[in-house]
């Protein structure tokens with residue numbers, strides 16, 4: 001019996017999902033609330049982790065190890081790195097990295113630690129499925145690399161460094177750690193983000209203005225993915 005984890009980082013990212021579920025059971029565990037429901041006959045567990053790689057690691061691990069989820073989909077917003085991306089555009093992660101993981105002093109590349117990898121690849125089947133969902137919705141979705149770090153990026157210099165170093169399309173603060181958890185626990189994962197800002201000097205104002213609407217765009221797509229899984 002499959003059990004799907006649907007995760008976000010902020011309350012605003014999961015609110016549209018909970019609204020769609022209607023009724024659910026709430027469980028408090030390890031500083032998070034976990035919302036369990038049956039959605040069109042599929043068992044789902046929804047949670048927002050709180051911001052950053054540590055909190056998202058805890059929540060992803062809990063959804064898998066404690067609640068028994070065997071697949072994880074992340075819905076949220078992101079800063080644009082690719083200049084072609086605009087507010088509201090959708091990005092599906094092909095692979096993810098941690099842009100603030102740095103032991104280059106020992107000659108390693110940015111984002112690498114021994115026995116780790118610079119990139120963690122997302123589940124190819126769900127990436128394929130997203131193409132079908134996108135065409136059904138008449139939406140274009142960009143597949144690209146997502147770079148994750150424990151900082152809200154609000155300057156061109158850092159953004160451009162992330163573009164040059166990781167060839168990232170978008171950046172955020174949780175996907176890269178969720179990817180490591182799911183990969184280690186052999187759970188297929190799918191990370192979808194809708195652009196809320198351009199990770200530049202205006203990022204915080206843009207983020208505040210578009211968080212809610214962009215989170216809804218991402219959540220609608222993810223729920224359509226669940227319908228097809």
Ligand SMILES: Nc1ncnc2c(CN3C[C@H](CSc4cnccn4)[C@@H](O)C3)c[nH]c12
Pocket residue numbers: 009010050051052076077078079151152153154171172173174196197198199200203207
């Ligand atoms: N430019 C950017 N850089 C890094 N991450 C992002 C994101 C994605 N999310 C949103 C949120 C920003 S921090 C936050 C937000 N609101 C209040 C407090 N902290 C964090 O969960 C990461 C969107 N734009 C980003």
